[in-house]
Amino acid sequence: MRKLSLAMKREEQSFWLFIAPWFIGFVCFTGGPILFSLLLSFSEYNVISSPKFAGVSNYSLLFGDRLFYKSLFVTLYYSVMAVPFTILTSLIVAVLLNHRIKGQAVLRTLYYAPSIISGVAVSFLWSWLLNPQFGVVNSVLYDWFGIQGPGWFTSPGTVVPSMVLMQLTASGSTMVIFLAALQSLPADLFEAASIEGASGFTKFRKITVPLISPVILFNTIISMIGSLQIFTEAYVITKGGPDWNSYFYVYYLFDTAFKQFRMGYASAQAWILFLLIFALTLVSLWGSKKFVHYEYDSK
């Protein structure tokens, strides 16, 4: 190896000093725990007695666990609805906001503002808005239209769709990212299309969507990862009910680890979640590649 000059040695020393806090954290709180978690997933450990090696029994137990399938199904069901809902609503708002309109900056702020508050307060708020008896939504449905509203969070069929609906006001950052992408699109393509007599919708479908497709992909992946980890809403509003219909994957993991203290089993659950997220991300990346190429070929 080449001998390093004094200046380069100094630079390298500084480099390590500056990354030291991160590196220590990486070893103690991220990298180390990842390895330990993998080991744990092959052991039995209840915190009190010492861990015992258990081979793949956690995994084989998991694949015969009905609650595992239930929580997985409920989570995927939520994700399949929440991701397109978030992408569509925020894209629509962003496209509308991208017109030359009065008060654009104020409107953008107002559309974004509700999404900074999340978690417990917002969960209570929606629980109240959608209260079957005294909630404002069902009251309006009854008073104005004479319709008996659904049970929302309290009935097995509507609990997950209700949690999807909650995401309406939570997608502000997705909307802002779309808006930034839309504002950076080149004008000449659209002008050419207008001269050719293309309608607004044709331009949106043939020009805007392909051009911002990388951003759609980014938002889809981020939103998908987030949706698979949903916890707070269910913990605050439904406690996983009614009848396990909002017992999401992370909720089950939380109970396994911190109610039953089955750390090995919970670690196996965490690794399955990681593999699921990893696989779905790869599939999205791979699928989108084809989509983008297709658009280029057709020109």
Next chain:
Amino acid sequence: MKRKTYRHDKLSLVEKIIIYVLLYGGVLLFAFPLFWMLSTSLKTMGEIHRVPMTWLPAFWQWNNYKQIFIDAPMSRFLWNSLWYSGVTVAAVVFTSSMAAFAFARLRARGSLILFGLVLSTMMIPSQVTLIPQYLLFNKLHWTGTYLPLVIPAFTASSFTIFLMRQFYLGITKELDEAVKIDGGSHFTMYFRILIPLSMPAFATAAILELISRWNDLFGPLIYLNDMTKYPISLGLANFTAAYGATPWNLLMAASLVAILPLLLIFFFAQKYFIQGIVVSGSKG
């Protein structure tokens, strides 16, 4: 050179009307939940259960806001959230900016591999590291205290490193050269040049971190068990425990108090919110 960007300029009157109606109607829809939170918080329990319902309180019950501070240790919760968020946000942003500076500016063997590690840890769901971390802190007898929530904040966050590195890459290197010629160290470069120039990046990173700390329920739920130590998120989640039926008016008042600090900061510093999201989104 500014590239001409696209805006739908020539709209027919009908199109214009449709867009305005949709946008302003939509804003009402988005703002309604917060309005309803405020309106409910000022009603009596009797009025909440009245049929037909009322849009505004018949008598404005400002006393509800006094009541929640009597019924629950709200000021304690708020104080806990305030110092906890303050300390962790400052720690995360500072240590992350140090690492970001090293990755953006200093040459060292293996720096690319290390940065690859930063990026790959962003993709590991927190549930994977959660259990070993809990076991570690349990061994250290840190559970039941704020240490498990605060100490890791002093070891930077991958996302913030990524965000600030993007920012540092955009700062010209000419100033670095000037420092070098003057015989200044890398510390001079960082403290005298980079930090003063990157205040907007600090503000952006701090605000994004603040939102997630203030709203986080999972961490405090796992580590804290003494009510006097609860931050506002966990305190609010347990707010109804002391009552028989849910007191929606008080619960909405408490919820509004819980989110008020974030809303205030948002309206004073919204520029940084939007900036942070755009940077994290477009460069991701």
